[in-house]
Amino acid sequence: MKNIEEIEKFYKTIGKNVKRKREENQLTQLQLSHLMGFKSVSLVSQAETFYNKQHFSLKHLYMLASIFKCNLEEFFKNVKIISLDWEI
DSSP states (O other): OHHHHHHHHHHHHHHHHHHHHHHHTTOOHHHHHHHTTOSSSHHHHHHHHTGGGOOOOHHHHHHHHHHHTOOGGGGGTTOOOOOOOOOO
């Protein structure tokens, strides 16, 4: 259960960082969605808040870095990696 909670925190932090970059670039969710090739805000709005467990994929983060003209590391600010028990 702890692993799931930590992964969810990971996705939420990335979503917050994307939102911060979007706002810094003065883009609405709809404008960003269109730049990413989507017709609606569903992905962006849900992934920014991790609503319905929706999150940004690596492909999305690559697209966002290109749009914002930033490094991928921007999306991982404040991500805390802790040691968890993983089953093999």
